[in-house]
Amino acid sequence: RGQGGKEARRQEDKDAQLGVGTVLEQHHASNLLIGSTREFVGYDKRATNEGIRAVARHAKNILPILSHVHIIRSFAGLRPYTSDGLPFIGYIGGPEGFLVAAGHEGDGIALAPITGKLMADWVENVKREK
Structure with a gap:
């Protein structure tokens, strides 16, 4: 070339x-x-x-x-992510029962079904332990 x-x-x-x-x-x-x-x-x-x-x-x-075509406007938004690139799902401390599912970056929609399942399982396990 x-x-x-x-x-x-x-x-x-x-x-x-x-x-x-x-x-x-x-x-x-x-x-x-x-x-x-x-x-x-x-x-x-x-x-x-x-x-x-x-x-x-x-x-x-x-x-x-x-x-x-002409560009008539542009915009940007934030995609929260974690330092290791993996979403955080679970308990982070603080108030009892406070769970977090965050840091999915640009894959939040694609990962929503499995995130929902993991969070539901987590809540169910917490209920069983009580």
Whole structure:
């Protein structure tokens, strides 16, 4: 490959560090909601220019016609996660019976069924112990 191939690989590496995943959803007024990234930026809830460009690049690879659309707004949200990347499910101390299920990062919806089952089992076991 020539120099262009190296540059493309570098861009792919940068996009991978941003955790780009392409999701397209038609919204009201024929707008498209396109996303997303998994950037680790602390509590900063602003969309980054680098992230917006990466999402646009990936979306255009899937649907080239998107090269002709305009971005009308961007937004960002927080995806709580734990330092080891595993969600925390269970008792954390504090008031008796206080259980937590958190830190699922971007997988909360996918992990909701098993999280609900684990929490229900935990509550049932606590009831049995009393």
